[in-house]
Amino acid sequence: MVIEDKLQELKEQINKIVPSGITISDVEFEGPELVIYTDDPKQFADQADLIKVLARDLRKRIVVRPNILEDPERAAQEIRTVVPENAGISDLFFDPETGEVLIEAEKPGVVIGKNGVTLREITKQIGWTPKVVRTPPIESSTVKQIRTFLRSVKDERKAFLRKIGHRIHRETTSKDQWLRVTTLGCCREVGRAAFLISTPESKVLVDCGEKPGNTANGTPYIYVPEIYPLDSLDAVVLTHAHLDHCALVPLLFKYGYEGPVYSTPPTRDLSAMLQLDYLDVVRKETDKIPYTSNEVKTYIKHSITLNYGSVTDIAPDIKLTFHNAGHILGSAIAHFHIGEGLYNIAFTGDFNYQKTRLFSPAVSSFPRLEALFMESTYGGSNDIQPQRRDAEERLYEAVSTTLKRGGKVIIPAFAVGRSQEVMLALEEGIRKKKIPPVKIYLDGMIREATAIHTTYPEYLNNDLRNQIFREGLNPFLADAFVQVDSPDLREQVISGEPCVIITTSGMLSGGPVMEYLKALGPDERNMLIFVGYQADGTLGRRIQKGWREIPLGWRETIVINLEIATTDGFSGHSDRKQLMNYVAHLQPRPEKIFTIHGDENKTIDLASSIYKRYRIETHSPMNLETYRMI
């Protein structure tokens, strides 16, 4: 059926379902959603179940939008008039895409009013649907910039969503039935994740990352004919914001991609932040930068965010659902349902099957699952990591020892993930008196990354959310944490009292950590604590191996007299035991498992162990292969 006929038919169906008195003026596909335009948004809002009924009956994601949206400025005035001043409204964000206004307030309860009276009053006054959230305790400039940017391109974006909506719901013609996955990177290696799913109708790219530390051969095989022209792709899907999964998404737009990039909202924001940082780093190393901040903007303009659990059409025959992966903020297992019950395939991305201070363990049950592409970073039979609790005890010990002897602790860490885990561990250490009260300085992008974490509390685990909202105890706001935001303050930290410094980069390949190492390296009272994996060829690995004099430029040398410690166990990845456990707990049991995102021997070891233990067909694919699923 042609799209226009399809929409007409849907409109008729909707008219049969909604009570008379509610006028449906228009029905339109916008991105993956079916948008119902109405003159009577309030009546719609009154019937809480109506949208659910429509979604179920039409098997579509439904959005209801008032036909005419009031001018945001006027609407803002009205909101501020209705809501009492002591609510502490900190921001109003009008999203023309959803017809919602996000009301950020220090006291959300006051905005909602007794039994929701204030909120209903707002709805009555303005066309916009109000949504109330607590003002993030730390403001993220990234989130603010992205929201502002998206508002500035709202017309373009509307046209884009309509185009995508029509494309998703296009007519299909093929009589063939098959499903293939082509490996474009990240097989028998860590880095440059990129997997192509294809059917006779559609093509979807899962991740598009870079290979860390490898500028020569760092891109996935995105130039092979399987994926060309790039605009033949229906969708790009991001599992999470780490650069080995998302760094080269902007490059796709440079090479002609014009479609959507699906991710969770935190992944979108963290990706943009890390991509811009990536450009800075690359710019320092070479003058061949792969793309500019313009392409990052283009990516954001084409991003479509989905929350965990929302089943979404992304192609005529493909539905995508994100599930918590427990790895970093917003990290997702991407589950694809192909055809009408034809096949189900999931990509774990990076995942952690252990509960951490920030996240719940990765989801292991799915409505259906035939094939799984599974990361194998710690897939080797000896890759057993210490328990998180033991790791923390060792960290406390190391910190205490250093402070006792009047030294300072340097903890190099990635901005996203491990930094926050270490922050929370140290905060609790101080609170529970396992380490002395001490200032913890955050230098580099860590603060901004933390801010993004506090913007999305729903992506943190229950315990942490309860601690923040019920107990009013936000550990990220603890007095101990001090942001280093000037060279002066950095000087003070260096020359000041014993303290802990968490700073980037995580593998000592540049960043403020170099300043600290230069200044604090010669003093043997200090300690450098590695909490993350140090890749071959990085300065971090060299220091671990015993390097004690590091040439810096052509005149300077860093002298390493400080103590070196390594505290395993803060990893965001499942270790070997957890990987095997994960397979044991998978619901349902898949027919095939592909082990990827690991060194060659680890992916092979894990694949053969899974086969031997569980008798599931396994493959440890190479890059550039194509596997038929059906």
Place this chain on the structure above:
Amino acid sequence: MVIEDKLQELKEQINKIVPSGITISDVEFEGPELVIYTDDPKQFADQADLIKVLARDLRKRIVVRPNILEDPERAAQEIRTVVPENAGISDLFFDPETGEVLIEAEKPGVVIGKNGVTLREITKQIGWTPKVVRTPPIESSTVKQIRTFLRSVKDERKAFLRKIGHRIHRETTSKDQWLRVTTLGCCREVGRAAFLISTPESKVLVDCGEKPGNTANGTPYIYVPEIYPLDSLDAVVLTHAHLDHCALVPLLFKYGYEGPVYSTPPTRDLSAMLQLDYLDVVRKETDKIPYTSNEVKTYIKHSITLNYGSVTDIAPDIKLTFHNAGHILGSAIAHFHIGEGLYNIAFTGDFNYQKTRLFSPAVSSFPRLEALFMESTYGGSNDIQPQRRDAEERLYEAVSTTLKRGGKVIIPAFAVGRSQEVMLALEEGIRKKKIPPVKIYLDGMIREATAIHTTYPEYLNNDLRNQIFREGLNPFLADAFVQVDSPDLREQVISGEPCVIITTSGMLSGGPVMEYLKALGPDERNMLIFVGYQADGTLGRRIQKGWREIPLGWRETIVINLEIATTDGFSGHSDRKQLMNYVAHLQPRPEKIFTIHGDENKTIDLASSIYKRYRIETHSPMNLETYRMI
């Protein structure tokens, strides 16, 4: 290096090697060959080893061509003047591509003269290089037409060969190194053979066949992005002329392919003949014909023939060598050498590892071999065929029995392959008095196919060649054989004496065999002998199963009272034992074997048996997969 510089450098190298006095006027890539143009073709011809030395030192296929070729008509006159009349020159074929004149004579010795004196005289008189062959005992109209056609397009063809020559020797840029094979058909099925070899530099398609008896889903997956656009292919390579391997080659030209099709010379001629016949058959069944005879001509115009054992550049990083496959006339195992010693991969096409009356067993040793794609038609563990000798004994018995009781024998057979084997068996049967002297009528394309066999005696095995040339006993010319070339004669055969009729089609899906069956079916003295596999759904299979009344159109019925016999063992394929034997004798032992061209259970059975017995990594691929070789 740019092509022009490369050619200039080659010219300088050549000038250093050839004796002074021989002028090299130009050097040019034409197709896979390096053509040296000279003003002194005679001096070149005098130095027999010079071309070999050049080929070895430059690692190229060398052709020497006189700068100016005499007008063919004048040259023809001169040849006829020099050669004595009793040589019986039957044809002169001037090939401007090679600068050769093919002299077909009944007595080649007379053309050559004592110690080659006449031949040297010819060389002296005309610029063309004379090549003498015996006049084929049966003239093939296909061969004649193809030669005439190629002569008529010689200018286009020269431009084409130059274009291809430049393309083969183009500069390469990729730093990547990989080799992949994508399965586009013929996996876990018989039919629609098509395999794509790709490297970062090049793409080659091996075979492009149809699926017999399956018009709905009969094409290989030539529309997937891996192979698009078709003109990005460097080459198409044909293993042999059966339709499940070559039927859709003309279609490639319709869809934009403009490159070369490599095959042996007999494969080119048989392919064209069978493609034209295929069009006739399809036209009778449906009005959706895939291509017309124009595209068959286009294919011929783009064909480049190679003899067994000739190592040929077909892409910047791929060398092709054909080896005897023992299956039908000109059938080849296609061996690809990738890069400079990087990898070697071969496709058996269909092959027979047993010596037959016509052909030597398939070649099993190669300079190098890492991966083999191997047919599995008889790959099931029960697919044991009788010895050829036993099969013939049974055939003799059946024929004798029938003749004795005054009946006629109908043997349905494919035009190419089995017909000739059965002809030779029956001829010997008569000669050695194992069956009574009897007329053997050939109806359908069998005669023309046989004519093509006699045009290429060098593609037959030694025994048969010796019998023909040394003993002067050409079995194909035996008096017993009578071509049925008119409806009148067919009527006479039907109403005449007891006899044997070999006729197409092989599975009773149309063709003259239907006439014979209609007329001879009701008489129980007659016999129908199947000598080949009858596919599911064909009339042949139905009769084997016991059908005794066959509706024909809406009024007629064929009544089957004649005796039905099946004589296995004339197959052109290796049976299970021979397949396993072949693997055992492979020199060198490959690292990987892929079993293809067989029913699902057979390819899987053979793959697992090879692995168990020989511990070679095996795969039974599905269509639409891509395997990384390196």
